[in-house]
Amino acid sequence: MKEKLILWWRSQNNSIRKKIFRLMFFGSMTVFVFLGIFVTYGLITLDNALTDESDILSDTSAQYIENVTGEQITGRLVDLAQSRAYSIETELLGISYDTIYIANGLEEILKHSYHFSPVVLPDSRYTAIRSGEVYVHRGTSLFLNGESEDVRREIELASNVVEYFEPMVKKYKQYESSIFVGSRHGYIIAVDNTPGNEYITMTEEFMQRYEPTQRGWYKNTKVKGTLTFNDIYVGAEGFPSFTCSAPYEDANGFAGVVAIACSVKSVSDIVKSAVLGDSGISFVMNDNGKIMLSTRHDGILASENSVDLRNINNEKLAATVNKMINGEKGWQTVEIDGEEWFLAYAPLKKINWSFGTLISKKEAMSPAVQAGENIVTQINGFREMMQNSVINFIVVATIVFWSLLVVLYQICYWLTSKFVKPIRKLTVGVKEISAGNLDKKISISTGDELETLANSFNNMTEELQKYMANLTKVTTEREHIATELAVATNIQTSMLPHEFPFEPGRKEFDVYANMHAAKEVGGDFYDFYMMDDENLLITIADVSGKGVPAALFMVVAKTMLKNSALSMDYVDDLCHLMAKTNDQLCKNNDAMMFVTAFLGILNLPTGIFNYVNAGHNPPLIYRAEEKRFEYIPVERNFVMGGMEEIDYKGQALVMAKNDRLILYTDGITEALNEQGELFGEERLLSELNSIDVDNKDSQALLADLKERLDDFVGNAEQSDDMTMLTIIYNGAENS
Amino acid sequence: MEIQKELQGNKLNISLIGRLDAVTASQLDKVIQTELTGIEELNFDFSKLAFVASAGLRILLVAQKRMNKQGSMKIHHVNDDVMEVLEMTGFSNFLDIEN
Numbered sequence: 001m002k003e004k005l006i007l008w009w010r011s012q013n014n015s016i017r018k019k020i021f022r023l024m025f026f027g028s029m030t031v032f033v034f035l036g037i038f039v040t041y042g043l044i045t046l047d048n049a050l051t052d053e054s055d056i057l058s059d060t061s062a063q064y065i066e067n068v069t070g071e072q073i074t075g076r077l078v079d080l081a082q083s084r085a086y087s088i089e090t091e092l093l094g095i096s097y098d099t100i101y102i103a104n105g106l107e108e109i110l111k112h113s114y115h116f117s118p119v120v121l122p123d124s125r126y127t128a129i130r131s132g133e134v135y136v137h138r139g140t141s142l143f144l145n146g147e148s149e150d151v152r153r154e155i156e157l158a159s160n161v162v163e164y165f166e167p168m169v170k171k172y173k174q175y176e177s178s179i180f181v182g183s184r185h186g187y188i189i190a191v192d193n194t195p196g197n198e199y200i201t202m203t204e205e206f207m208q209r210y211e212p213t214q215r216g217w218y219k220n221t222k223v224k225g226t227l228t229f230n231d232i233y234v235g236a237e238g239f240p241s242f243t244c245s246a247p248y249e250d251a252n253g254f255a256g257v258v259a260i261a262c263s264v265k266s267v268s269d270i271v272k273s274a275v276l277g278d279s280g281i282s283f284v285m286n287d288n289g290k291i292m293l294s295t296r297h298d299g300i301l302a303s304e305n306s307v308d309l310r311n312i313n314n315e316k317l318a319a320t321v322n323k324m325i326n327g328e329k330g331w332q333t334v335e336i337d338g339e340e341w342f343l344a345y346a347p348l349k350k351i352n353w354s355f356g357t358l359i360s361k362k363e364a365m366s367p368a369v370q371a372g373e374n375i376v377t378q379i380n381g382f383r384e385m386m387q388n389s390v391i392n393f394i395v396v397a398t399i400v401f402w403s404l405l406v407v408l409y410q411i412c413y414w415l416t417s418k419f420v421k422p423i424r425k426l427t428v429g430v431k432e433i434s435a436g437n438l439d440k441k442i443s444i445s446t447g448d449e450l451e452t453l454a455n456s457f458n459n460m461t462e463e464l465q466k467y468m469a470n471l472t473k474v475t476t477e478r479e480h481i482a483t484e485l486a487v488a489t490n491i492q493t494s495m496l497p498h499e500f501p502f503e504p505g506r507k508e509f510d511v512y513a514n515m516h517a518a519k520e521v522g523g524d525f526y527d528f529y530m531m532d533d534e535n536l537l538i539t540i541a542d543v544s545g546k547g548v549p550a551a552l553f554m555v556v557a558k559t560m561l562k563n564s565a566l567s568m569d570y571v572d573d574l575c576h577l578m579a580k581t582n583d584q585l586c587k588n589n590d591a592m593m594f595v596t597a598f599l600g601i602l603n604l605p606t607g608i609f610n611y612v613n614a615g616h617n618p619p620l621i622y623r624a625e626e627k628r629f630e631y632i633p634v635e636r637n638f639v640m641g642g643m644e645e646i647d648y649k650g651q652a653l654v655m656a657k658n659d660r661l662i663l664y665t666d667g668i669t670e671a672l673n674e675q676g677e678l679f680g681e682e683r684l685l686s687e688l689n690s691i692d693v694d695n696k697d698s699q700a701l702l703a704d705l706k707e708r709l710d711d712f713v714g715n716a717e718q719s720d721d722m723t724m725l726t727i728i729y730n731g732a733e734n735s
Numbered sequence: 736m737e738i739q740k741e742l743q744g745n746k747l748n749i750s751l752i753g754r755l756d757a758v759t760a761s762q763l764d765k766v767i768q769t770e771l772t773g774i775e776e777l778n779f780d781f782s783k784l785a786f787v788a789s790a791g792l793r794i795l796l797v798a799q800k801r802m803n804k805q806g807s808m809k810i811h812h813v814n815d816d817v818m819e820v821l822e823m824t825g826f827s828n829f830l831d832i833e834n
Contacts, residue, residue, distance in 0.1 A: 518757075523789075543789075544789040544790050544793035545757060545760070545789070545790040545793060546757050546790070592793055592796050592797040592800065594789075594792070594793060594796060596789060596824055615823060615825045615826070616823075616824075617823065618823070636822050636823060636825050636827070636828065637825050638824070638825030638826070638828055638829070639792070639824050639825060639826070643829065666788065666789065670756075670786070670788065678786075719756060719757065719758070720757060720788065
């Protein structure tokens with residue numbers, strides 16, 4: 001499967017255009033995809049972070065706003081409670097000062113009676129009393145039992161208090177108010193202000209059962225013995241009033257109580273003005289935990305409810321009430337009727353009462369809650385907008401991505417085609433060139449390596465054309481020379497005796513020779529011919545060097561030697577022949593060619609062999625009697641053609657029947673094998689000695705030797721001409 | 736074959752290393768043809784010459800003849816193999832060989 005895939009991939013990969021296209025396309029696409037992934041990832045992360053943060057943000061900001069608003073509201077509430085408490089206190093203190101003022105005045109009158117004349121005031125039982133008119137009223141028991149003279153005198157004396165009443169009457173004129181003195185003797189001196197009514201309405205109760213010494217304010221004050229703020233009560237006039245009372249004394253001690261009962265409307269206005277919002281409640285509580293005044297008319301905070309709030313089943317509220325009674329200032333959240341309230345309070349210090357004002361937490365906090373909700377809504381809106389943006393971005397990015405992909409495909413295709421076009425052109429051109437059209441010129445001008453390559457191809461074809469022209473010329477010349485050399489080889493070969501057996505009619509000898517030139521033509525040569533009927537001349541020679549120059553010199557040397565030999569006066573004057581030929585060769589031999597030569601003349605009847613060696617390799621003789629070869633002794637005469645006027649020393653030996661001579665050139669002894677070793681003279685001798693010589697004719701002997709030489713040389717190249725000549729002496733013909 | 740040349744004024748020392756055969760003889764021929772101008776003393780060192788062929792002998796002959804006209808030529812340190820060739824060909828008779 002994997003191999004199939006690889007094969008498929010390779011088959012798909014078969015053009016540079018496709019490869020480059022893929023590289024560009026996938027490369028760009030990879031960049032796009034990675035960018036897209038990064039951006040999308042970033043956006044999603046941002047969105048998540050935003051979602052988390054917005055939750056926290058909305059929670060914390062809503063909480064913060066609530067806290068701040070709560071603090072502000074409670075702060076304001078406490079300030080309000082404080083200021084209203086001061087106002088109420090001031091209002092109440094004014095009344096208390098007035099009360100004390102009247103009490104002091106009355107004591108002055110009673111203690112210094114001789115300064116005052118008796119005053120008779122209108123009696124409420126007999127006269128209709130106007131608002132603001134000071135009158136005297138005897139309590140039920142005093143009225144029914146009758147009064148003593150002392151009491152009558154005291155009433156008339158005490159009535160002087162009217163002077164002290166006058167400014168107060170004016171002061172409290174616009175309020176529902178009463179200023180009165182209650183004597184221990186059971187009468188009161190009083191004045192009532194009833195704004196809107198000219199006459200005071202005396203109730204049945206007041207007229208028939210009223211006993212000042214039995215009233216709460218009287219008893220409280222008498223017990224306390226000092227300035228007293230009484231609970232709010234419904235006064236004789238029928239409206240709730242607040243009474244401040246103080247005792248007064250005569251010469252006998254406690255004589256009665258002075259009181260100013262004032263409609264609490266002024267204070268309740270103040271209390272009402274402290275109400276915050278729609279649900280707000282304000283109240284005044286006395287030192288017994290009882291509500292004195294309240295804007296609420298039902299529930300535990302109503303003034304009609306006369307329970308002690310310290311004992312109610314509301315721990316938090318009870319605790320706060322205790323703090324209020326202790327004269328503390330502050331605020332507290334309390335729960336009343338299942339609703340939460342902020343309760344702020346401040347003490348009315350002089351009278352040990354406390355002022356409290358409440359606002360529903362729900363109402364107070366509603367702007368804060370609304371603001372918090374607003375924030376949450378806005379943040380949610382923002383988050384939603386953000387999410388929509390992200391989705392929009394992803395959608396747009398996807399569309400853009402696919403559009404870009406199409407554009408990218410087109411661009412890559414176009415670029416690749418543009419890039420590959422010159423390569424195709426080059427390929428087509430090179431194919432045409434390789435098909436043999438060397439005149440083809442590839443024209444590419446891209447200015448890059450391709451242009452260089454195309455130019456190189458053009459140069460190459462030019463060079464190829466030149467080279468081919470040259471090659472054709474050279475080949476022609478070579479062929480010409482080869483032809484000539486073949487002819488020359490032919491000529492050279494034909495110059496050497498090559499018809500065997502030589503002189504088949506002669507039984508005295510058997511001669512055979514051959515030459516293997518290293519080149520087409522060689523510098524070696526051999527020769528043999530009958531000088532006369534009895535003498536056979538044999539020659540072997542080697543011209544220095546090889547090839548045509550050596551062949552030419554060889555022709556000259558061979559011709560000269562034969563000419564000189566055939567014109568010799570005495571057949572045994574070999575030395576002279578050599579010297580003469582040497583001198584001839586030296587003439588006009590500017591190339592300094594020379595030739596080593598061995599010449600010998602075999603006298604067939606006797607077997608005497610005269611020979612001269614001119615620098616040639618020593619030949620070998622096979623003595624049939626000893627059945628072995630040996631080198632024949634040779635004089636070290638100088639080579640021929642090297643130097644003029646040389647004396648050559650001749651030598652002689654006698655060949656017995658079946659003796660053989662082997663002549664050779666240095667191509668044999670200096671033949672090299674593949675290891676670069678010389679064949680050498682010793683090896684030549686030992687090889688020859690290992691041949692079964694007696695049963696071989698001259699040709700077979702040389703063939704055997706050549707075979708052994710070839711074995712030694714192996715595949716090594718022949719470096720020099722190889723020439724061998726052998727002669728077998730069969731003895732004299734007639735013997 | 737390697738040819739080492741050392742020129743000291745009009746004296747030229749040539750060391751031959753390797754085989755002086757038909758192929759390499761042309762190298763030495765070139766030296767003899769071109770570098771003997773003004774040379775009065777030509778010395779060959781054959782201590783590292785392993786072999787000499789007939790073509791090589793020709794160059795020695797050319798050199799000897801040239802030096803006969805303008806000075807002298809000597810061959811030093813000829814080993815046995817080379818000496819045998821020089822003797823066989825009779826070259827030892829007129830070359831100035833100093834071992």
